[in-house]
Amino acid sequence: MANCPECGAELSLHDDVETGEIIDCGTCGGELEVVATGPVELETAPELEEDWGE
Amino acid sequence: MANCPECGAELSLHDDVETGEIIDCGTCGGELEVVATGPVELETAPELEEDWGE
Amino acid sequence: MEHIDAFREAADTVVDLSADFRLDSEAEYDEWYDGHSRPELLEESVYALPERNRDELSGASLIAAGGCNATATILGLAPLFDGGILDGSEQLVVDVKVGSSEGGAGSSKASSHAERSGVVRPYAPTGHRHEAEIQAEFGCETAFSAHAVDMTRGAAATCHVFPNEPVTTGDLWGAFRETYDDEPFVRLVAGGTGVYRYPEPKAVAGTNYAEVGFELDPSNERIVVFSAIDNMMKGSAGQAVHAANISCGFEETAGLDFQGLHPVGAP
Amino acid sequence: MEHIDAFREAADTVVDLSADFRLDSEAEYDEWYDGHSRPELLEESVYALPERNRDELSGASLIAAGGCNATATILGLAPLFDGGILDGSEQLVVDVKVGSSEGGAGSSKASSHAERSGVVRPYAPTGHRHEAEIQAEFGCETAFSAHAVDMTRGAAATCHVFPNEPVTTGDLWGAFRETYDDEPFVRLVAGGTGVYRYPEPKAVAGTNYAEVGFELDPSNERIVVFSAIDNMMKGSAGQAVHAANISCGFEETAGLDFQGLHPVGAP
Amino acid sequence: MEHIDAFREAADTVVDLSADFRLDSEAEYDEWYDGHSRPELLEESVYALPERNRDELSGASLIAAGGCNATATILGLAPLFDGGILDGSEQLVVDVKVGSSEGGAGSSKASSHAERSGVVRPYAPTGHRHEAEIQAEFGCETAFSAHAVDMTRGAAATCHVFPNEPVTTGDLWGAFRETYDDEPFVRLVAGGTGVYRYPEPKAVAGTNYAEVGFELDPSNERIVVFSAIDNMMKGSAGQAVHAANISCGFEETAGLDFQGLHPVGAP
Amino acid sequence: MEHIDAFREAADTVVDLSADFRLDSEAEYDEWYDGHSRPELLEESVYALPERNRDELSGASLIAAGGCNATATILGLAPLFDGGILDGSEQLVVDVKVGSSEGGAGSSKASSHAERSGVVRPYAPTGHRHEAEIQAEFGCETAFSAHAVDMTRGAAATCHVFPNEPVTTGDLWGAFRETYDDEPFVRLVAGGTGVYRYPEPKAVAGTNYAEVGFELDPSNERIVVFSAIDNMMKGSAGQAVHAANISCGFEETAGLDFQGLHPVGAP
Ligand SMILES: NC(=O)c1ccc[n+]([C@@H]2O[C@H](COP(=O)([O-])OP(=O)(O)OC[C@H]3O[C@@H](n4cnc5c(N)ncnc54)[C@H](OP(=O)(O)O)[C@@H]3O)[C@@H](O)[C@H]2O)c1
């Protein structure tokens, strides 16, 4: 159990979640990186920049 | 000097053309492979298959 | 307006898709339309955005289905008012993009294919009548402009709003979830990493869904709210069916279960 | 037809974009149109596909610019007749795809954006009047069908033809080059490896160019000929200017040097 | 091909949407594809155009759903073969127009929006592999060309055919009705006076319907047959569900009742 | 950035179409981009919106052509700042609609035809880098959002602005005329009764023109400003040629005289 740092939704994680793993939030669709386990801490994963309109 | 095997157009080739080289015909746009030099012989290069509508 | 008695004679529940019974008072019809010939019915009629007036719709016999652009806009902004993020004193800018079916089946030179295709054409820069419905809902001023784009069905509203107090993305998610978590026809779409990150009309074409979403601009405390509907469904016929389902006590989603197509081009 | 004397009074050289003077005899107008009121002018008028009638056009005072679909078709097939690959006894199938501007600026329910966009719509499966021009040019029967597609400008003709004798790709290149090598407004596009391998209307949108190309089907001795024009240019106004340039002794390409845009969507 | 045993292990009924099991013999795979690694399965597998092979499909455990362009073409021509109007000795020209989803979800420069939009682009002038399926169905030669047009979903086939004996429009209506009167997913659309007079892909977008229709050209004894499907439905997934419904003894139309949208643009 | 010395070695006048030399200071590159490796050149380089910096461009040897969306926005708003109607303290909302060629020739799943066609897709709701250029020009905050629409070439900016003092339509016409009356590439389009009443990208497709126009909303003292350019011309290559013409002392319009097409669909 952890909350999405982006939208606050509750995420149910599988048991053997590992640091560095990337998880999608089912609510906001954000990509989250597991930065710590026990307890699990999540951070928003860096986004690839799209570069339209230069 | 050689003729395109596809469309018959005259091609002016550079001097040090080599076997295996791929040349575009300026007229028909075909990709040609140099299969012999002295005299130069050209063959139509095999095309990549596009696979639409399966 | 002139046939309304005959229609009500013929049926217990009448859903009017026109603007005839959407506003509350004769004064508003004088301001935005050419007056009203049956003002006594305005109190009785219930405005149908089911998400806003579900209780009043139950058992209603005269229902005014909301305008397409008003529906898109109201659904996008509602969580901000519900959640106290906006109070009506703020400047709201609404920039709507619409398809050609909003104009109905009639033909004109401007709506011919050769003239109408490929456009990004301002068609109601100011004074669009649907503003009246938005203002009635929220009691606020709006700065509303519409653009015709190359699409047949669909309306997409982008609202640029500036709350008086700073907010967080979490506040916004909270507000949007609070308002829509139990709604059968509203989908939250905000961010993520796929091709579809925000509401788009083609994602709801043919359906009664509204997609709503938002983005927060940290630099200037602006919220951008996106909402997308199919003007022929959530913006008119689907909304009418939804309202009638509620009025008559049917399952709300009866007849409205189509989920849309993917991929799809200009729907 | 009824204004033609006034027009010729007013100008030494008249180029008529309509079908009024394209065919050679009153009998053809009886068959394909509703007769002709000035048949004595049919002999005098010169049909303008400059690529076919350049000599006659020089000094001509009454010029009938060719029809758009006929122009596309004739330019595609001409090298096969010129080169003796076809003699008029073969079955010719012509399948044309056209944009909405072929219908002119008028508006109708079928030409409204909502109905006309996204179509692949057969609109003249049989009996299209431009067949008369093609048959007059080559003295052959044609099986001609037209489809409306989602594009504003442009006509693309695909001709499926079956020569009596087998041919090689080299024969075809020879014939097409022989006919078009010196033509300022015809580009051969046949094969290659890029995105644009065959003629396409969007490649010539806004220009007076025709693109023509072909493919040979080894299994059944069919030649597929492709041609693409902009119906507003090579199919009408541009053709008229080209013809007038020749008639008046101007540079053929005067006023017609636009090369088109890339990239471009539905032009 | 290489996973087929695993798939059949996992399920009693396997419907393969690829071309792997559509043809009857290894020789055909050598001719049209790059050979076949499991030729012994070709006899067992049933080709699924349910309208053609309904009986064989009942209880079939390995089903090869027909190719999209082949499906459109076969459904259009079938009544002419069934009704004895064609016998396979005639020249058949098939000119197909297709949307971008036929190419699947992959991306390439040619399929990018800027290059692919607005096209009328010949992409398989000769040698399209779906010809093999058409020839297998009718035992005839076909002259087949495909064009990419600006649409996402849909395939429209125009067949130009020349029967050995003259026919009447009544003969044609008789043949088409005989073949399709009881078919749940085939609609005859031929003539009339509205906007939709012949089959069009946008009329069937999102549905499992095929529209078929025809026009008779009196002057040259040509029949033009039109057919339109959604390549994502009747051309693949819908066809697969239909076939599975038959194989498993379900209601044929189960899960396939969507009727499409109107108006709609480029679907 | 890394090749700039070689380019300047090779030519007296270098016009860079990228964002590398558009901003004035390293600090801005740190904020909006990933820093800058040659900050000493930022002072020397001249930002090319010729309408804004004509004098500096004369003789300039390093020119940074303005970004497409910034160009559209700046051209729309400039008369309001020039005319003292805005002073930079106001809230400016900029809602831009763009075509697929803004993304360049690369291909991705999101830019494939099936996904990209028919969209009204928010793609840069906040934080678009062109904001930096707008803010640098006017010294103001902007609330900027961009939407992808179904078009290949073109950018249309709608600016919703709220002046501190009420204005009249006459004031606006005065300001716009004052700024643009002598400009060869800016057309004022504001109101009227035809099909084209406000700026539209399809009206300028292929040209170096910018169309600008406005509407005044009496009820809430909002000005809506519209501007439209072709991102491939006025938004990049055309702007570069225009700037080079000025730098080198050529006729400003040399090579830039194409007037566009009518009718035209999604250009
Ligand atoms: N289009 C939208 O996005 C939208 C959204 C919300 C609400 N609405 C409202 O929905 C209503 C219909 O809009 P629409 O876009 O569907 O218009 P439409 O395409 O013009 O259709 C109007 C229909 O009403 C019929 N009709 C008109 N006058 C009639 C009469 N006196 N008696 C019987 N039938 C009559 C017409 O029949 P004929 O074909 O025989 O003329 C036509 O079928 C309007 O009130 C509109 O304001 C539309």
Ligand SMILES: NC(=O)c1ccc[n+]([C@@H]2O[C@H](COP(=O)([O-])OP(=O)(O)OC[C@H]3O[C@@H](n4cnc5c(N)ncnc54)[C@H](OP(=O)(O)O)[C@@H]3O)[C@@H](O)[C@H]2O)c1
């Ligand atoms: N479109 C094509 O692809 C194409 C190709 C080849 C040839 N053509 C031929 O070119 C001609 C024009 O076609 P179009 O597609 O441009 O048609 P269109 O868009 O309908 O334009 C016709 C023009 O003629 C004007 N007009 C009509 N009657 C008139 C009259 N009595 N006096 C003065 N002006 C009159 C109309 O003026 P208003 O706008 O004031 O009504 C309109 O500007 C037709 O003969 C057509 O057959 C067209």
Ligand SMILES: NC(=O)c1ccc[n+]([C@@H]2O[C@H](COP(=O)([O-])OP(=O)(O)OC[C@H]3O[C@@H](n4cnc5c(N)ncnc54)[C@H](OP(=O)(O)O)[C@@H]3O)[C@@H](O)[C@H]2O)c1
């Ligand atoms: N498009 C048509 O009109 C049409 C018509 C008739 C038949 N078909 C046939 O239907 C099939 C699918 O075509 P499509 O157009 O849908 O293609 P597509 O858009 O390219 O989709 C192919 C799908 O297969 C998945 N996939 C590929 N290799 C896989 C593997 N080794 N293991 C698991 N999944 C794998 C892909 O997953 P990822 O997204 O993760 O790569 C993708 O979702 C093809 O056999 C095609 O020939 C297509």
Ligand SMILES: NC(=O)c1ccc[n+]([C@@H]2O[C@H](COP(=O)([O-])OP(=O)(O)OC[C@H]3O[C@@H](n4cnc5c(N)ncnc54)[C@H](OP(=O)(O)O)[C@@H]3O)[C@@H](O)[C@H]2O)c1
């Ligand atoms: N698109 C717009 O609306 C727009 C507007 C304003 C400014 N710009 C700017 O204009 C520039 C070009 O944009 P675009 O949209 O035309 O992009 P594009 O379609 O991706 O084209 C880039 C071109 O640069 C070539 N190229 C890339 N790396 C190269 C290298 N190392 N050496 C030589 N050639 C190289 C590519 O060649 P290949 O094809 O061989 O890869 C391609 O032809 C960019 O700086 C962009 O920011 C674009």
Ligand SMILES: [Zn+2]
């Ligand atoms: Zn989340």
Ligand SMILES: [Zn+2]
């Ligand atoms: Zn060649």
